[in-house]
Amino acid sequence: MANIQSNMAGSVWKILVNVGDEVTEGQDVVILESMKMEIPIAAEASGIVKEIKVSEGDFVNEEDELVILE
Amino acid sequence: MFSKILIANRGEIAARIIRTCKKIGIQTVAIYSEADADAPYVYMADEAYCIGKPRVHESYLQIEKILETAKAAGAEAIHPGYGLLSENAEFARKCGEAGIVFIGPSPEVIEKMGSKVAARNAMKEAGVPVVPGTEASVADVGEAIAAAVQIGYPVMLKASAGGGGIGMQVVQNDEELLKAFEGNQKRAQMFFGNGEMYIEKFIENPRHIEIQLLADKFGKCVYLWERECSIQRRHQKVVEEAPSPFLDEDSRRNMGEAAVKAALAIGYENAGTIEFLVDEEKNFYFLEMNTRLQVEHPVTEEITGLDLVEEQLRVAVGEKLRWSQEAIKLEGHAIEVRIYAEDPKTFLPSPGKITAFALPTGEGIRHELAVHESSTVTPFYDPMIGKLVMSAPTRDAAIQRLTEALEQYQIEGIKTNIPMLREVVAHRAYQNGETTTNFIEKYIQK
Numbered sequence: 001m002a003n004i005q006s007n008m009a010g011s012v013w014k015i016l017v018n019v020g021d022e023v024t025e026g027q028d029v030v031i032l033e034s035m036k037m038e039i040p041i042a043a044e045a046s047g048i049v050k051e052i053k054v055s056e057g058d059f060v061n062e063e064d065e066l067v068i069l070e
Numbered sequence: 071m072f073s074k075i076l077i078a079n080r081g082e083i084a085a086r087i088i089r090t091c092k093k094i095g096i097q098t099v100a101i102y103s104e105a106d107a108d109a110p111y112v113y114m115a116d117e118a119y120c121i122g123k124p125r126v127h128e129s130y131l132q133i134e135k136i137l138e139t140a141k142a143a144g145a146e147a148i149h150p151g152y153g154l155l156s157e158n159a160e161f162a163r164k165c166g167e168a169g170i171v172f173i174g175p176s177p178e179v180i181e182k183m184g185s186k187v188a189a190r191n192a193m194k195e196a197g198v199p200v201v202p203g204t205e206a207s208v209a210d211v212g213e214a215i216a217a218a219v220q221i222g223y224p225v226m227l228k229a230s231a232g233g234g235g236i237g238m239q240v241v242q243n244d245e246e247l248l249k250a251f252e253g254n255q256k257r258a259q260m261f262f263g264n265g266e267m268y269i270e271k272f273i274e275n276p277r278h279i280e281i282q283l284l285a286d287k288f289g290k291c292v293y294l295w296e297r298e299c300s301i302q303r304r305h306q307k308v309v310e311e312a313p314s315p316f317l318d319e320d321s322r323r324n325m326g327e328a329a330v331k332a333a334l335a336i337g338y339e340n341a342g343t344i345e346f347l348v349d350e351e352k353n354f355y356f357l358e359m360n361t362r363l364q365v366e367h368p369v370t371e372e373i374t375g376l377d378l379v380e381e382q383l384r385v386a387v388g389e390k391l392r393w394s395q396e397a398i399k400l401e402g403h404a405i406e407v408r409i410y411a412e413d414p415k416t417f418l419p420s421p422g423k424i425t426a427f428a429l430p431t432g433e434g435i436r437h438e439l440a441v442h443e444s445s446t447v448t449p450f451y452d453p454m455i456g457k458l459v460m461s462a463p464t465r466d467a468a469i470q471r472l473t474e475a476l477e478q479y480q481i482e483g484i485k486t487n488i489p490m491l492r493e494v495v496a497h498r499a500y501q502n503g504e505t506t507t508n509f510i511e512k513y514i515q516k
Binding site for chain 1: 451
C-alpha cells in the first residue's frame with residue numbers, strides 16, 4: 001500500500017482518478033492549485049486506487065493524504 | 071479631492087495606494103480576508119474591514135460585500151489596484167450605480183479591452199498594428215487548424231478572456247495544436263468562465279514593451295514612455311525597466327504616439343497601459359491593453375518623477391491633466407525585480423512562515439512590500455511578496471546597485487526567486503540589453 005501525499009498547501013483543483021483505477025508510477029492523480037498555479041501530483045508507486053481522501057475544491061496542507069493505493 | 075476612498079485590493083499594491091492617500095490627505099478604508107488580517111496594509115489604513123474567507127471568490131471578488139463596506143464607511147471612491155476586480159466591468163458599473171467613483175476607465179472601455187478579440191478589432195480600427203491572427207474566436211479545433219495553416223506555424227493559441235499566461239500556448243504544427251486546444255479551452259473556461267480561443271502568429275524572439283498612458287475626462291492623453299517587461303517566467307513578468315535598452319528616440323515616439331491614438335479612439339480615461347510585442351526589426355504589434363495600474367508602474371514613476379496613483383485620483387475626481395507631453399521628463403534609469411515566494415529553479419510556489427527577513431538599504435532603493443518580518447505567506451494568492459525598484463542615473467549604474475542589493479537579502483522560512491534574480495542581473499545578455507521574452511528559458515533554465 002502506498003499513499004499519495006500533497007507536497008504543498010493549496011486547493012484540490014482536479015482529481016484525475018477513480019476508486020478501482022490502476023495507476024502507474026509517475027502518473028498524475030491529482031492537480032492542486034496553489035498561489036494561482038496548477039501543480040500536478042503524481043503517484044510514486046504503481047497500484048490500484050483504494051480510496052480518495054479529498055474532493056475537488058478541498059483545501060489541503062503539505063503532507064496531507066490525497067489518494068490511497070493498494 | 072476625495073476625502074475618503076476604499077482600496078479593493080490587498081498586498082503591496084494596497085499599501086502603495088494608501089501611501090499616496092496619506093500624502094495628499096485622503097482617508098483610507100482597507101478590506102481584507104481572514105488570511106490577510108495580519109498584512110501590513112491592514113495596519114496602514116485608517117479603517118479596515120474583514121470581508122470574508124481566504125479564497126478570493128469568498129472575499130476580494132465579493133462585489134456586493136465590497137460595495138456595502140464602502141457605503142457603510144462613507145467612501146466616495148474605490149481604487150481597484152491590479153488583478154482581482156480591477157478589470158471587471160460589472161464591478162465598475164455597480165460602483166457607478168451605487169454612487170461611488172470607480173478609479174479607472176468606464177465599464178464599456180473595460181469590457182471592450184477585456185475581450186482580446188474586441189480589443190484587437192478596436193486597435194485595428196484606430197490604425198494601431200496588430201499581430202496577424204484570427205479576426206474572431208475560433209469555433210472548434212478544426213477551425214483553429216484551418217486558421218493556423220493560413221497564418222503559418224508557429225502560432226500562439228490564446229484564451230480570449232485570458233491573462234497571466236493561462237490558456238496560452240505556442241504550437242508548431244497541426245498535431246501540437248490538436249493536443250493543446252482542448253486543454254487550454256477547458257482551463258480558460260475554468261479560470262475565466264469563458265472558453266473562447268483564438269490564434270495569432272507567433273513572433274520569434276520578441277520583446278514585450280509597454281507604454282504607460284494617462285488620460286483625463288476631457289480628451290487629453292499623454293504617454294509616460296515605455297517599460298521593458300520582456301523577462302518573464304510562466305508568462306509572468308519578473309524584471310521590468312524603464313527606459314527600454316532596445317528602443318531609440320524614434321521608436322519610443324512612434325510607439326507612444328500609437329498608444330495615445332488608440333486610447334483616444336476608444337475614449338480612455340485614467341491610467342492605462344498598452345502592451346506591444348516588438349520584433350527584432352523594432353516593428354511593434356498591439357498585444358493587449360491593461361485598463362488599470364500595473365505592478366511595474368513604479369519604474370515609470372522613478373524616471374518621470376510623477377506619482378501615478380496621485381494622478382489617477384486627480385483624473386477620477388474630474389481634474390484636468392496637469393501635464394503636456396513636452397513636460398513629461400525622462401531622467402535616469404529604473405529597474406524593478408519582483409520577489410516571489412517560489413523555488414528559484416522549478417518556479418513552484420513556496421507558501422510558509424517567514425522566519426527571517428532582512429532587506430538591503432542604500433541609494434536608489436525603493437521597496438513595495440506585501441509582507442513583514444514574521445508574515446505567513448498563504449497559498450491563496452499570487453506568490454509575489456514584494457518588489458525592489460532600483461534607480462540610478464544610468465542603466466549600468468542601476469544594474470551595479472541592483473547586483474549589490476540582491477546580495478543583501480536575507481529571507482528565511484520560505485523559498486524565494488532571489489537567487490534567480492541574481493543570475494538574471496549578472497548575465498552578460500541582460501547587461502547587454504538582450505532582453506527577449508525567452509530570456510529565462512534561454513539563459514537561466516538551460
